[in-house]
Amino acid sequence: MDLNNFSVLQNHLGWGKIQTEEFLDRQVNSLIAMRRSIYQNKSQLLQQLMQKAGIASVRELSKIAGVPELQLIKLQYGLLPKLPLEFTLNVASALKISVNQFIETFISSSTNFDRQPQNNDSVRKLELLQQEYQSLEQQLEQQKESLAALESLQKEYQRLEQQLEQQKESLHQEFQQESLQVLESWLLQWPTAIAIVQKNPKLPAGRILPLIKPVEQLLEKWGLESIASVGEEVPYNPRQHELIKGISEIGEPVKVRYVGYKKGDKLLYRAKVSAIDNSEKSN
Numbered sequence: 624m625d626l627n628n629f630s631v632l633q634n635h636l637g638w639g640k641i642q643t644e645e646f647l648d649r650q651v652n653s654l655i656a657m658r659r660s661i662y663q664n665k666s667q668l669l670q671q672l673m674q675k676a677g678i679a680s681v682r683e684l685s686k687i688a689g690v691p692e693l694q695l696i697k698l699q700y701g702l703l704p705k706l707p708l709e710f711t712l713n714v715a716s717a718l719k720i721s722v723n724q725f726i727e728t729f730i731s732s733s734t735n736f737d738r739q740p741q742n743n744d745s746v747r748k749l750e751l752l753q754q755e756y757q758s759l760e761q762q763l764e765q766q767k768e769s770l771a772a773l774e775s776l777q778k779e780y781q782r783l784e785q786q787l788e789q790q791k792e793s794l795h796q797e798f799q800q801e802s803l804q805v806l807e808s809w810l811l812q813w814p815t816a817i818a819i820v821q822k823n824p825k826l827p828a829g830r831i832l833p834l835i836k837p838v839e840q841l842l843e844k845w846g847l848e849s850i851a852s853v854g855e856e857v858p859y860n861p862r863q864h865e866l867i868k869g870i871s872e873i874g875e876p877v878k879v880r881y882v883g884y885k886k887g888d889k890l891l892y893r894a895k896v897s898a899i900d901n902s903e904k905s906n
Contacts, residue, residue, distance in 0.1 A: 658700065661700060661701040662699050662700055662701075665698065665699040665700065665701055665729060666699045668728055668729065669681075669695075669698065669699060672718045672720065672728070673718065675718075675719075676717065676718045676719045678717070678718070681695050681696075684714070684717055684718075687717040688710075688713040688714045688716070688717035689713055690710050690713055690714060694706055694710050695714070698710075698714070698729060701729075703726070703729045703730060704730070711725060711726065799845055803891065806838075807892075809838075810842075810884060810892065811881050811882075811892060811895075812881070813835065814849070814852065814853045814881065814882045815853050815880065815881055815882075817853070818852075818853035818854055842884075845886070846886050846887060847884050847885075847886055847891070848884065848885050848886070849882045849883070849884055850863050850864075850882060850883035850884065850885060850892075850893070850894040851879045851882060851883070851894050852879060852882060853879055853880065853881070853882060854878065854879060855878070855879045856876045856877065856878050856879075856899065857876070857877060857879060857896070858873075858874050858875070858876060858877075859871045859872065859873055859874060859875050859876070859877045859896065860873065861873065862890070862893075863883060863885075863890065863893055863894060864877060864879075864883070864893055864894050864895075864896045865883075865893040865894070865895045865896065866896055866897070866898070867880060867895045867896065867897055868880075868897035868898060869897050869898025869899075869900065870898055871896075871898040875898075876899055877896040877897060877898055877899060878896060878897055878898075878899050879894050879895075879896050880895045880896060880897055881894065881895040882894050883895070
């Protein structure tokens with residue numbers, strides 16, 4: 624202690640030198656005891672929180688939270704109000720507790736000696752920082768809710784868009800199927816009629832052949848493929864051919880009488896075929 628201050632205290636109390644020194648020693652010892660009590664209390668609280676969070680040591684907590692060990696020591700001495708807000712946020716996150724819980728743990732659990740400075744500007748500053756943090760936390764929650772609502776709307780839009788595409792495809796297929804049912808007799812009979820006209824171009828029907836070209840283009844656009852052509856000789860395949868005359872084994876040559884149709888891997892109509900007799904073979 625400064626000698627001038629010591630003399631002032633001695634004169635004020637009216638004590639002798641020895642009495643004044645004893646008084647000061649008691650005050651210092653009391654201060655040390657209070658600080659020790661605060662340190663033990665805060666250290667115990669910190670150890671309990673570290674144990675719950677699965678953190679083995681203060682050094683490990685320092686690394687996880689990204690804060691200096693010195694600041695953690697100050698925390699254990701009850702100096703949380705003097706530490707930066709970033710320290711509070713990082714350590715609370717590392718201990719897996721809320722900021723409010725962290726602050727309440729290391730301030731409201733203090734000893735009487737530690738509570739006295741809470742009326743000072745440092746505590747007021749911490750309260751303001753607390754309020755600011757809570758305000759930011761509320762804004763963050765509102766933004767999360769807005770983002771969740773937006774994501775939900777996007778998913779709903781994508782679902783409806785996908786559903787619409789499926790409906791369009793379904794309607795398109797239904798239209799094709801209904802059209803095929805209407806055109807079924809034409810599909811099966813027309814290639815045979817073409818073959819007859821081609822053999823005898825003088826027939827009047829030859830004049831109408833070009834008029835059917837758009838229908839053929841439509842079928843091609845729909846992806847319909849004909850199975851063989853009229854008059855063609857092909858190996859007999861019961862999966863693609865319907866034998867309407869004679870008897871034939873699988874793989875034996877047969878003559879196509881009416882063409883069949885398929886769409887991709889889907890068989891629509893089998894081609895109607897007949898066994899080849901001796902007279903046809905000789906021809």
